[in-house]
Amino acid sequence: MSRQTGLYGLMAEFDDVNTLAHAVRTTADAGYAAIDAFTPFPVEAISETVAEARGERHNRLPFLVLLGGVLGGIAGYLLQYWASVIEYPLNVGGRPFHSWPSFIPITFECTILGASLSAVLGMLALNGLPMPYHPVFNVPRFALSSRDRFFLCIKANDPLFDRVNTRRFLERLGPQHVAEVDL
Amino acid sequence: MTPETAIGPDGKPPLIGPGHTFATVTDKISAMVLTQRTPRVWWVGFAAGFAGVMLLLTTITNLVLRGIGIWGNNIPVGWGFDIINFVWWIGIGHAGTLISAILLLLRQQWRTSINRFAEAMTLFAVASAGLYPALHTGRPWMDYWLFPYPNTMGMWPNFRSPLIWDVFAVSTYALVSLLFWYVGLIPDLATLRDRSPTRAGRTVYGMLAMGWRGSARHWQRYETACLLLAGLATPLVVSVHTIVSFDFAVSVLPGWHATIFPPYFVAGAIYAGFAMVLTLAIPLRRIYGLQDFITMRHLDYMARIVLATGLFVAYGYTMEAFGAWYSGNTYEGFMITNRFFGPYAHLYWTLILCNVIAPQALWFRKVRARTGLLMLIAMFVNVGMWLERFVIIVVSLHRDFLPSSWGMYHGTRWDWGMFVGTIGLFLTLFLLFIRFLPMISISEMRTMLPEAAVKEEHA
Numbered sequence: 001m002s003r004q005t006g007l008y009g010l011m012a013e014f015d016d017v018n019t020l021a022h023a024v025r026t027t028a029d030a031g032y033a034a035i036d037a038f039t040p041f042p043v044e045a046i047s048e049t050v051a052e053a054r055g056e057r058h059n060r061l062p063f064l065v066l067l068g069g070v071l072g073g074i075a076g077y078l079l080q081y082w083a084s085v086i087e088y089p090l091n092v093g094g095r096p097f098h099s100w101p102s103f104i105p106i107t108f109e110c111t112i113l114g115a116s117l118s119a120v121l122g123m124l125a126l127n128g129l130p131m132p133y134h135p136v137f138n139v140p141r142f143a144l145s146s147r148d149r150f151f152l153c154i155k156a157n158d159p160l161f162d163r164v165n166t167r168r169f170l171e172r173l174g175p176q177h178v179a180e181v182d183l
Numbered sequence: 184m185t186p187e188t189a190i191g192p193d194g195k196p197p198l199i200g201p202g203h204t205f206a207t208v209t210d211k212i213s214a215m216v217l218t219q220r221t222p223r224v225w226w227v228g229f230a231a232g233f234a235g236v237m238l239l240l241t242t243i244t245n246l247v248l249r250g251i252g253i254w255g256n257n258i259p260v261g262w263g264f265d266i267i268n269f270v271w272w273i274g275i276g277h278a279g280t281l282i283s284a285i286l287l288l289l290r291q292q293w294r295t296s297i298n299r300f301a302e303a304m305t306l307f308a309v310a311s312a313g314l315y316p317a318l319h320t321g322r323p324w325m326d327y328w329l330f331p332y333p334n335t336m337g338m339w340p341n342f343r344s345p346l347i348w349d350v351f352a353v354s355t356y357a358l359v360s361l362l363f364w365y366v367g368l369i370p371d372l373a374t375l376r377d378r379s380p381t382r383a384g385r386t387v388y389g390m391l392a393m394g395w396r397g398s399a400r401h402w403q404r405y406e407t408a409c410l411l412l413a414g415l416a417t418p419l420v421v422s423v424h425t426i427v428s429f430d431f432a433v434s435v436l437p438g439w440h441a442t443i444f445p446p447y448f449v450a451g452a453i454y455a456g457f458a459m460v461l462t463l464a465i466p467l468r469r470i471y472g473l474q475d476f477i478t479m480r481h482l483d484y485m486a487r488i489v490l491a492t493g494l495f496v497a498y499g500y501t502m503e504a505f506g507a508w509y510s511g512n513t514y515e516g517f518m519i520t521n522r523f524f525g526p527y528a529h530l531y532w533t534l535i536l537c538n539v540i541a542p543q544a545l546w547f548r549k550v551r552a553r554t555g556l557l558m559l560i561a562m563f564v565n566v567g568m569w570l571e572r573f574v575i576i577v578v579s580l581h582r583d584f585l586p587s588s589w590g591m592y593h594g595t596r597w598d599w600g601m602f603v604g605t606i607g608l609f610l611t612l613f614l615l616f617i618r619f620l621p622m623i624s625i626s627e628m629r630t631m632l633p634e635a636a637v638k639e640e641h642a
Contacts, residue, residue: 021637024399040205041370041629042402045637050399061407069415076351083331083339092343105348105426109355112419116359116412120366123408127401130393137396143377145397146370148205 008135008183009034009155010166011142012175020150021046023173027152028053030169034158038136038151064122065115072114077107138182153181198293199631200475208628212621213378215471221618224470229614235607242600243318251321253597259583260592265319267572268602270427271455272312272609273353274448274568276360277420278456279305283363284416287409293484295631296476300467300613300622301460302364307612308459309357311605316349318601345429352426359419363412366405369395370626424452431575437518438579441506447499451568454492454538457485458564463613465558467622476623479552486551489564493542496571500539518579526591527578530570537567 014020017039024037028049035053037046051057080103084090089097124130136142136153145151152173154166163180170178199208246253256263279301286294317326329350331340340347372392379385395401428448431439461482468477507519522531541563544550551557577592594602616622629635 017635018638037399038397039399039402040209040374040397041626041635042406043399043635043637044403044406047399047403051403054400056400059404059407061404062411065411065415079331080342084342088337088339090341092341095343099343102343105345105422105429106342106351108422109348109351109419112359112415112422113355116362116415119408119411119415120362123366123404124393126404127398129395129401132394134394134396142396146374146377147209 006183007156007163008138008181009153009158009161010163010170011136011139011151011153011179011181012170012173013141013144013177013179014150014152014173014175015148017043017046017150019174020152021049023152023170023175024049024053026173027154027169030160032154032158032160032166034155034161036153036155038142038145038153040146040148040150061119061122061126065119068118068122069111069115072117073107073111075114076110077103079110080106135181135183139179141177141179149176196478196480198296198478198480199628200478203475203632204634205629205632208632209374209378209625212476212623212625212628213374215617216375216619216621217379217384222470224466225614225618228610232607232610232614235604236611237607238600239604239608242597242604243314245597246318246601247323251319253595255593255595255598257590257592259588259590260577260580262576262580263592264594264598264602265315266430267569267576268605269312269315270448270572270576271569272308272315272605273356273427274424274452274455275459276305276308276312276356276456277424277449277452278460279303279308280356280360280363280416280420281453281456282460283367284413284420287413288417292631293481295627296473296623297460297464297481297485298627299364299367299624300463300617301456302360302367303613303616303620303622304456304459304463305360306357306364307609307616309353309360310612311609313353313357314605314608315601345426345433348426349430352423356419356423359412359416363409363416366408366412367624367627368620369393369405370397371621371624373397374625375621421449424449436579437507437512437514438503438522438575441503443499443502443506447496447502450492450495450499451571454489454496454564455568457489457492458561458568461485461489461557461561462565465554465561467617469554471617471622473623476628482554482557483548483551486545486557486560489560490542490545493538493545493564497539500535514584517582521582522574522578525578525582527574527581531574531578534567534570534574537563538571541567 012023014023020037020039021043024035024046027035033053033055035050037050039046081098084099084103085097095102136151141149142151152170152175154161154170156163160166167178254263254265256265279298282294282301283298283305286298317323320326320329328334329340329347340350369392372388373395376385376388376392379388425445425448428444432441432444434440464477464482464485468474504519507515510516522528541560544556544560550560581592582589
């Protein structure tokens with residue numbers, strides 16, 4: 001439907017975080033699932049309600065970070081083992097080739113490096129960033145979402161979405177404005 | 184200069200001046216980058232810093248042309264200004280990570296207004312530090328040999344050496360600090376994109392913000408990423424200076440071979456770093472009128488950390504002397520006697536004055552409430568921490584085991600030139616940062632305002 005109408009969704013603007021929190025709750029309770037809220041700073045309660053409404057309870061990032069850390073650590077240790085024992089065994093002051101205590105610092109650093117890279121790249125990838133174009137920026141007042149305004153968007157691809165009724169619904173939540181978001 | 188008298192709800196002065204809203208916080212911090220006229224002092228500082236960068240380039244050119252013989256390093260003192268300055272700079276960087284990571288995990292909200300520029304300080308200090316070992320190799324164009332990679336020589340680094348541990352620790356630290364800093368900047372870059380009056384500003388900040396739109400789902404993953412990065416950066420920062428101390432402690436030289444080195448180096452790093460944060464914060468808040476954001480309470484807390492870590496460092500000095508005496512080892516005993524009364528004794532006692540005696544003034548609330556005095560003490564610590572590394576490195580090396588191999592060390596003008604040059608580099612990068620990026624995290628400052636609290640019934 002959204003493809004035909006050229007409409008991404010409807011965007012309501014609020015001037016207060018509590019009004020938005022209440023609006024998101026009400027929208028979720030009304031059964032809308034394709035929703036998103038936009039805030040100038042992280043608001044845990046709103047993020048949780050949105051995730052719940054969209055049926056996305058999981059946050060996969062911690063798992064990715066664990067995986068990155070474990071892989072980084074294993075790779076770091078194996079690199080040292082392979083170089084010092086197999087590929088280039090060098091007698092340094094009679095120390096064993098497999099001097100594992102000496103390999104700990106680099107293994108540790110590689111663990112941190114793998115985990116940190118996964119945290120940053122994983123966060124960006126799961127968020128779909130970088131994203132050069134997004135329809136929400138077609139609403140001129142949306143620029144205020146990075147200053148002091150709070151936005152709630154109901155997407156046109158939601159099964160309950162109706163251009164007129166959804167607009168009426170949003171207007172009852174106490175917004176400053178409701179705007180149509182073009183694709 | 185006068186201590187602020189306003190009292191917040193917790194019975195302490197507030198962390199953010201009264202009367203601010205989301206809009207005023209955003210506008211004030213972004214205006215410093217986007218619209219406000221660049222203060223004259225900025226240009227003066229930039230001119231000085233840029234002159235320093237030119238001096239640095241001159242010294243590097245001469246070094247590459249003529250080799251490290253232009254430095255004062257010579258046997259028995261094979262490590263001189265290069266390693267002193269490396270350790271000094273890298274130590275300074277540690278406070279930035281401490282503020283951004285450890286204080287985040289400890290939920291110390293006061294860190295919010297100082298973490299951004301402290302992290303920037305970390306990056307630029309690590310960049311300045313990294314130059315020294317890279318150039319000390321003598322053939323810096325071969326520095327990629329430091330990294331393990333398959334090569335036609337069929338050789339690999341010796342992983343049993345603390346020096347290769349250092350390569351991994353410092354490069355990981357530099358990369359993770361950069362990532363942490365950049366991730367923190369993303370929401371603010373979006374603010375600058377949305378508020379920039381020029382097309383160029385919108386384009387550049389827009390590309391750097393990567394399309395950030397403040398989506399509730401994005402914030403959730405963003406917060407998780409920041410928290411995990413903080414958890415990872417905390418052991419990392421401790422490991423970095425620990426490994427730097429291994430460069431010394433793993434050797435068998437009296438004055439270096441001490442088990443107290445890792446904790447003593449980490450405490451010294453935080454001590455030096457907080458002194459540098461004070462050195463930067465006090466002029467910044469004055470020049471840019473940031474007294475509402477970097478309050479006297481912030482300066483007071485930082486001064487207390489300087490005092491506490493200063494006491495750790497003083498304990499380290501004491502234990503070094505005690506260990507030398509208690510071991511009964513002739514060489515250790517000679518090392519400490521030589522440190523107290525030898526040819527470099529004046530530097531040792533100046534170090535004690537700067538690092539142990541001067542910061543004791545911070546016990547007094549009246550001293551902590553005076554920015555001029557805080558700045559003075561921070562300067563003492565900056566100098567003292569440099570002297571500490573001089574004493575550890577040069578004074579331990581210059582009296583070798585046999586009197587026939589004794590020598591003296593003095594930095595040449597090229598040593599001094601490069602040191603001044605890296606201070607110029609640091610200053611230049613820092614001033615460019617405060618000119619083009621928000622020096623205080625706007626999105627985090629918004630969360631500090633009372634209006635950011637969501638009432639329970641909506642949660």
